[in-house]
Amino acid sequence: MKAPKRVAVTGAAGQIAYSLLFRIANGDMLGKDQPVILQLLDITPALPAVRGVVMELEDCAFPLLAGVVVTDDPNVAFRDADYALLVGARPRSKGMERKDLLEANGAIFTVQGKALNDHASRDVKVLVVGNPANTNAYIAMKSAPDLPKKNFTAMLRLDHNRALSQLAAKTGRTVDSIEKLVVWGNHSPTMYPDIRFATSNGDALPKLVNDDAWVKDTFIPTVGKRGAAIIEARGLSSAASAANAALDHMRDWALGTHGKWVTMGIPSTGAYDIPADIVYGMPVTCKDGEYTLVEGLDIDAFSRERMQATLAELQGERDGVKHLVG
Numbered sequence: 001m002k003a004p005k006r007v008a009v010t011g012a013a014g015q016i017a018y019s020l021l022f023r024i025a026n027g028d029m030l031g032k033d034q035p036v037i038l039q040l041l042d043i044t045p046a047l048p049a050v051r052g053v054v055m056e057l058e059d060c061a062f063p064l065l066a067g068v069v070v071t072d073d074p075n076v077a078f079r080d081a082d083y084a085l086l087v088g089a090r091p092r093s094k095g096m097e098r099k100d101l102l103e104a105n106g107a108i109f110t111v112q113g114k115a116l117n118d119h120a121s122r123d124v125k126v127l128v129v130g131n132p133a134n135t136n137a138y139i140a141m142k143s144a145p146d147l148p149k150k151n152f153t154a155m156l157r158l159d160h161n162r163a164l165s166q167l168a169a170k171t172g173r174t175v176d177s178i179e180k181l182v183v184w185g186n187h188s189p190t191m192y193p194d195i196r197f198a199t200s201n202g203d204a205l206p207k208l209v210n211d212d213a214w215v216k217d218t219f220i221p222t223v224g225k226r227g228a229a230i231i232e233a234r235g236l237s238s239a240a241s242a243a244n245a246a247l248d249h250m251r252d253w254a255l256g257t258h259g260k261w262v263t264m265g266i267p268s269t270g271a272y273d274i275p276a277d278i279v280y281g282m283p284v285t286c287k288d289g290e291y292t293l294v295e296g297l298d299i300d301a302f303s304r305e306r307m308q309a310t311l312a313e314l315q316g317e318r319d320g321v322k323h324l325v326g
């Protein structure tokens with residue numbers, strides 16, 4: 001039997017966590033042979049609700065669940081954590097953009113970044129889900145100077161999965177036949193889902209779609225505004241699909257993508273003319289617990305314009321949190 005991995009999850013009383021924790025404990029993230037210890041963080045008034053979730057976890061009798069910690073102290077939640085899923089933050093409501101949450105949520109990530117810096121495993125893999133996810137990941141990374149920057153990522157996998165579904169519906173191909181899709185930039189309506197390199201069973205996807213107007217006027221805005229459409233329809237922000245994307249992101253990072261491209265929000269090292277440290281959606285492959293950027297892709301004029309627009313938004317968000325990261 002493998003030694004248990006410590007998985008910290010913040011916002012443990014929230015709606016995403018309710019779709020996430022049971023699947024982590026069931027082995028959907030790290031594999032059916034990997035025991036886990038869940039280290040659950042929420043704010044003090046939410047702890048009774050977290051304890052209720054823990055009762056349900058116990059009642060599932062998951063063979064892989066080797067322990068549960070419940071706390072309102074980030075220094076306890078992140079102690080020796082191998083994985084940290086930073087979900088806890090306020091969601092937006094109707095009429096708000098995700099960046100409107102910066103003021104409310106930004107400060108959470110300075111505290112949590114510092115706690116990760118001081119207490120987590122040096123190899124901790126951090127996924128920020130709480131919005132605005134890219135800039136919150138940037139804040140956490142900047143607040144953890146003793147950890148490698150590459151340990152901090154933001155979730156664009158939901159956007160990637162949304163794009164896959166739209167493309168499958170348009171082409172009549174299956175979602176799992178589609179490869180080499182990229183979602184560049186910010187988890188916001190400025191994101192750029194790029195199908196130029198995508199294939200389905202080896203066929204060039206742009207040829208299968210064969211409809212530039214649909215790509216520009218329907219596909220790109222539909223993916224970009226999907227979160228708002230769900231809030232409008234449900235009255236609540238996406239939860240089960242967000243949890244599913246978080247599992248996909250962490251599972252692929254930990255266990256590998258076997259050559260397939262996936263989108264992760266990663267701190268730039270300067271590739272594709274994205275300034276260093278900006279956390280930006282990029283194509284990666286994963287192997288042996290490390291992600292590798294897919295480099296050298298051709299960027300045409302339309303793509304460059306889109307990539308600049310989403311970069312400009314991220315630079316604005318970064319400038320808006322200067323006071324938090326020093």
Ligand code: NAD
Binds near residue numbers: 089158
């Ligand atoms: P929710 O309101 O149901 O739950 C949030 C939880 O976080 C609550 O239990 C709250 O008490 C807790 N929390 C607040 N401050 C905290 C802190 N300092 N430390 C620990 N926990 C804290 O919200 P939700 O629907 O689960 O969404 C959580 C976040 O995820 C939101 O910011 C939402 O916008 C974001 N989100 C991101 C994506 C993405 O694709 N990146 C997708 C969906 C939702």
Ligand code: LMR
Binds near residue numbers: 227228237238
């Ligand atoms: C989503 O994309 O569903 C989430 O980021 C929630 C939101 O505010 O859109």
